[in-house]
Amino acid sequence: MPASQSVRANRWCKFERTLSNQKLETRYIREIVYGKRRAITYWEITTDPEKMPENSTSFIMTNLQGNLKKTLGDLYGMRTWAKRAFARRIWLPGV
Numbered sequence: 001m002p003a004s005q006s007v008r009a010n011r012w013c014k015f016e017r018t019l020s021n022q023k024l025e026t027r028y029i030r031e032i033v034y035g036k037r038r039a040i041t042y043w044e045i046t047t048d049p050e051k052m053p054e055n056s057t058s059f060i061m062t063n064l065q066g067n068l069k070k071t072l073g074d075l076y077g078m079r080t081w082a083k084r085a086f087a088r089r090i091w092l093p094g095v
């Protein structure tokens with residue numbers, strides 16, 4: 001990134017993440033812009049924007065376009081759920 005450009009973290013936006021059991025959980029999301037906006041975007045999602053707990057804060061890079069604040073939060077949550085389910089299936093054969 002050229003020295004004349006900077007990193008900008010946009011404001012946190014609150015959203016309700018839909019869990020697999022259809023319950024809602026409050027999360028926060030913001031876009032991180034490195035220099036100029038490009039096709040690849042960077043996001044942070046957390047349960048607490050002040051404390052940024054390691055176990056519930058994620059940094060995401062995506063090429064999805066549009067208003068991603070709610071969509072990306074739910075999509076990323078589904079990815080995490082699928083990854084855990086797949087890992088459990090590998091380690092627990094026959095289940």
